[in-house]
Amino acid sequence: MEMNAFLKGMKDPDLKYTEDERDEILDHMLGDRTWRAHATKTMEECAELQCALSKHITGDGDKNNLLEEMADVYISLWLTAIIFDISDVDIEKAIDVKLKRNEFRHQVRKKDKHDLER
Numbered sequence: 001m002e003m004n005a006f007l008k009g010m011k012d013p014d015l016k017y018t019e020d021e022r023d024e025i026l027d028h029m030l031g032d033r034t035w036r037a038h039a040t041k042t043m044e045e046c047a048e049l050q051c052a053l054s055k056h057i058t059g060d061g062d063k064n065n066l067l068e069e070m071a072d073v074y075i076s077l078w079l080t081a082i083i084f085d086i087s088d089v090d091i092e093k094a095i096d097v098k099l100k101r102n103e104f105r106h107q108v109r110k111k112d113k114h115d116l117e118r
Contacts, residue, residue, distance in 0.1 A: 003065070007064060026075075026078055030082060035083045038079050038080065041076060042079070042080050045073045046076075049066075052065050
């Protein structure tokens with residue numbers, strides 16, 4: 001998407017889809033390609049996000065570009081969930097499992113740091 005069009009849309013206070021409207025758009029997008037094409041597109045969108053993040057690491061990043069690429073990845077992941085019949089409940093549970101793992105790691109690091117200070 002051309003950046004000026006993206007920024008114009010970001011400033012539009014009336015641009016807000018309902019969940020049903022979003023679902024309708026996603027369903028239409030699903031009909032445009034095969035599942036393999038959607039999987040490939042998801043990988044491409046993740047690569048573009050990787051590039052945007054790399055630019056931030058080198059100090060040449062643009063927050064609006066990062067936001068645009070993040071939105072593309074979210075959309076691609078929504079489509080991926082639909083294609084592979086992965087429910088929101090399953091995604092939320094998987095996220096909780098991963099967060100729990102990181103919570104444990106954080107507690108271990110905190111304990112290790114505390115032990116080192118003694």
